[in-house]
Amino acid sequence: MQAAISRATEAEVLQALRSDRPGLNGLAALLSPAAEPHLGAMAKRSTAITSQRFGRTMQVYAPVYLSSFCANRCVYCGFSADNTITRRVLTIAEAESEAMILHRRGFSHLLLVSGEAPAKLGVDYLEELALRLRDRFAALSIEVQPLATEEYARLFQAGITSVAVYQETYDRAVYKQVHLGGRKADFDYRLETPARVAEAGMREVGIGALLGLADWRAEGLALGQHLAWLRRHYWRTGLTVSFPRMRPAQGEFKPLQPVSERNLSQMIFALRIFDPDVGLYLSTREEARFRDGMIGLGPTRYSAGSCTAPGGYGLENAGGEQFEVGDNRSLAEVSAAIQKKGFDPVRKDWDAVFQAKGDRQQAA
Amino acid sequence: MKVFCNGEAQEIAPGMLVADYLSQLGLDASSVVVECDGKILTRKEYGSHALQDGSVLELIRFVGGG
Amino acid sequence: MLTIAGRKFRSRLFGGTGKFSSPEVMKEALAASGCEMVTVALRRIDLNNPADDIMSVLDRDRYLFLPNTSGARDAGEAIRLARLARASGGGEWLKLEVTPDPRTLLPDPIETFKATEELVKEGFKVLPYMNADPILALRLQDAGAVAVMPLGSPIGTNQGVLTRFQIEIIIAQAQVPVIVDAGLGAPSHVAEAMEMGADAVLVNTAIAVAGDPVRMARAFAMAVEAGRIAYESGLGAVSKDAAPSSPEDGLGFLR
Numbered sequence: 134m135q136a137a138i139s140r141a142t143e144a145e146v147l148q149a150l151r152s153d154r155p156g157l158n159g160l161a162a163l164l165s166p167a168a169e170p171h172l173g174a175m176a177k178r179s180t181a182i183t184s185q186r187f188g189r190t191m192q193v194y195a196p197v198y199l200s201s202f203c204a205n206r207c208v209y210c211g212f213s214a215d216n217t218i219t220r221r222v223l224t225i226a227e228a229e230s231e232a233m234i235l236h237r238r239g240f241s242h243l244l245l246v247s248g249e250a251p252a253k254l255g256v257d258y259l260e261e262l263a264l265r266l267r268d269r270f271a272a273l274s275i276e277v278q279p280l281a282t283e284e285y286a287r288l289f290q291a292g293i294t295s296v297a298v299y300q301e302t303y304d305r306a307v308y309k310q311v312h313l314g315g316r317k318a319d320f321d322y323r324l325e326t327p328a329r330v331a332e333a334g335m336r337e338v339g340i341g342a343l344l345g346l347a348d349w350r351a352e353g354l355a356l357g358q359h360l361a362w363l364r365r366h367y368w369r370t371g372l373t374v375s376f377p378r379m380r381p382a383q384g385e386f387k388p389l390q391p392v393s394e395r396n397l398s399q400m401i402f403a404l405r406i407f408d409p410d411v412g413l414y415l416s417t418r419e420e421a422r423f424r425d426g427m428i429g430l431g432p433t434r435y436s437a438g439s440c441t442a443p444g445g446y447g448l449e450n451a452g453g454e455q456f457e458v459g460d461n462r463s464l465a466e467v468s469a470a471i472q473k474k475g476f477d478p479v480r481k482d483w484d485a486v487f488q489a490k491g492d493r494q495q496a497a
Numbered sequence: 498m499k500v501f502c503n504g505e506a507q508e509i510a511p512g513m514l515v516a517d518y519l520s521q522l523g524l525d526a527s528s529v530v531v532e533c534d535g536k537i538l539t540r541k542e543y544g545s546h547a548l549q550d551g552s553v554l555e556l557i558r559f560v561g562g563g
Numbered sequence: 564m565l566t567i568a569g570r571k572f573r574s575r576l577f578g579g580t581g582k583f584s585s586p587e588v589m590k591e592a593l594a595a596s597g598c599e600m601v602t603v604a605l606r607r608i609d610l611n612n613p614a615d616d617i618m619s620v621l622d623r624d625r626y627l628f629l630p631n632t633s634g635a636r637d638a639g640e641a642i643r644l645a646r647l648a649r650a651s652g653g654g655e656w657l658k659l660e661v662t663p664d665p666r667t668l669l670p671d672p673i674e675t676f677k678a679t680e681e682l683v684k685e686g687f688k689v690l691p692y693m694n695a696d697p698i699l700a701l702r703l704q705d706a707g708a709v710a711v712m713p714l715g716s717p718i719g720t721n722q723g724v725l726t727r728f729q730i731e732i733i734i735a736q737a738q739v740p741v742i743v744d745a746g747l748g749a750p751s752h753v754a755e756a757m758e759m760g761a762d763a764v765l766v767n768t769a770i771a772v773a774g775d776p777v778r779m780a781r782a783f784a785m786a787v788e789a790g791r792i793a794y795e796s797g798l799g800a801v802s803k804d805a806a807p808s809s810p811e812d813g814l815g816f817l818r
């Protein structure tokens with residue numbers, strides 16, 4: 134796999150840029166060093182495809198951190214069980230209150246995030262919270278510990294629309310190096326999770342790699358393979374990719390292989406060209422300048438006004454942060470920036486009414 | 498007795514077996530499918546199935562097609 | 564090597580047996596085509612002409628017979644024909660054709676889907692003839708079809724692959740072999756279908772009514788091979804705008 138990338142020639146890059154269906158070989162070429170001189174052309178093509186598929190829009194959402202308890206020991210993460218930080222898990226009422234702050238600010242899509250500690254925050258909690266929030270938010274996503282298919286099905290019934298679960302790295306050796314303990318140390322269980330999410334009938338599943346762990350080019354190709362597999366086996370399920378790029382966190386973990394903004398933009402353009410329909414997230418880990426520059430060039434979903442500590446929006450004694458935010462702007466400011474670039478910030482792109490209570494979307 | 502074969506009324510001897518009827522028509526039983534009163538007969542049954550008065554027969558075979 | 568429902572085929576050209584001027588011409592043309600599977604239909608025997616058994620000229624050891632349900636106008640009729648086909652020693656293979664409109668002979672998607680579901684349950688290897696609808700192709704595969712047969716253009720019209728755009732999508736998404744069927748009027752049409760990535764093609768009218776069906780069959784065989792080799796060898800992309808190295812306008816924000 135790595136070989137395909139390092140072997141790629143300029144001719145293959147140009148071929149991939151011109152092709153309607155570049156395939157994995159084309160993706161490898163677009164991720165390769167040979168493609169770097171053609172970043173401008175890649176940006177142009179990525180922009181055209183994004184415009185055609187998504188129009189001149191950018192979906193906005195906000196994360197709600199529910200809990201900083203975590204049973205895993207991931208060397209790169211602020212919530213690692215090995216770190217001494219103030220741990221907090223919100224009560225359902227507190228979570229609802231945080232969500233309503235965001236509701237008043239204008240958000241209609243929420244991402245509910247927690248560390249992976251089932252004893253502190255499990256399916257019952259999420260189900261209860263979803264039932265409470267579903268009528269006030271157009272879409273609810275979760276980014277929590279990997280669950281079983283039946284559990285995802287329960288949550289879908291309760292009103293959760295999509296699930297994000299990032300492999301962090303598709304490189305088994307690096308994965309073992311950075312995941313020292315907890316259920317997350319099981320590479321395969323995590324890898325199989327997006328399929329379980331789709332199997333359960335969720336509308337959308339989000340995958341991603343934490344940039345800075347293994348070689349970003351290889352991660353890009355692995356993400357492409359994962360997307361292709363999911364498209365083939367779960368054609369009804371929407372797909373998204375996230376690009377969390379390592380930032381300072383508790384534990385001061387330095388990226389093993391730093392990824393520059395140029396690298397990140399190349400990865401985004403390459404995946405957009407490879408899969409015109411995939412949603413692409415760019416979170417507030419990135420600077421405002423970079424995020425503004427990328428509007429229209431590939432990404433389709435931006436968070437805003439994010440706080441990565443449980444209770445951080447309105448509660449006292451918020452817990453420790455998962456990561457430091459790069460773009461601190463409010464929803465109003467981010468929306469203004471989106472509009473300034475000639476795009477429409479979309480706060481609501483779904484409706485709970487389409488997902489009837491007790492409605493099962495898809496079987497196998 | 499009367500039977501209907503491929504939409505046409507035919508007079509045949511009472512209690513005639515399907516196999517004999519096919520021979521009478523000059524048909525090779527191995528290339529013919531017989532549907533009798535809505536039920537598809539197996540080849541083995543040709544030699545034992547007796548036609549009734551008013552039976553409706555469809556005699557089908559493969560023909561050219563796209 | 565093409566594999567459909569576990570069976571291997573060396574040739575990616577399938578033949579139809581209809582519309583030939585005589586059984587002898589049909590036999591020679593199919594031999595010239597190199598095909599290994601031929602479609603056949605089911606019809607009432609002509610009692611005034613009992614010896615007329617066109618299919619007896621074809622060697623059942625050489626050709627896999629693929630009975631079709633042509634004439635069926637709904638799922639019920641198709642299912643009945645399928646069972647008759649199986650009883651006539653046609654095996655479990657079935658080209659499911661449900662065409663209620665005799666003018667266009669276009670396939671009914673709803674009846675085709677219903678019949679596919681039922682026939683798969685009864686153990687048939689169903690190859691549904693369908694309009695080039697990518698979602699329908701996915702639904703038929705999910706229902707258990709062993710291949711899909713999207714049309715290039717309506718039966719007998721010889722218009723070629725008018726449904727190119729949709730067939731490309733079907734091929735990209737398919738988990739079973741895609742056999743482009745109907746409307747393939749010239750060798751260039753089948754080459755085009757194969758270059759797109761189709762797994763096989765089915766040709767009947769264009770060969771049967773050609774001036775010289777035997778030579779035409781050979782031409783089609785060569786075109787199928789050429790198209791397939793081209794596809795496997797990696798065709799160059801059709802050029803859109805040639806912007807090999809654009810200046811990095813709009814990327815000034817990158818650090």
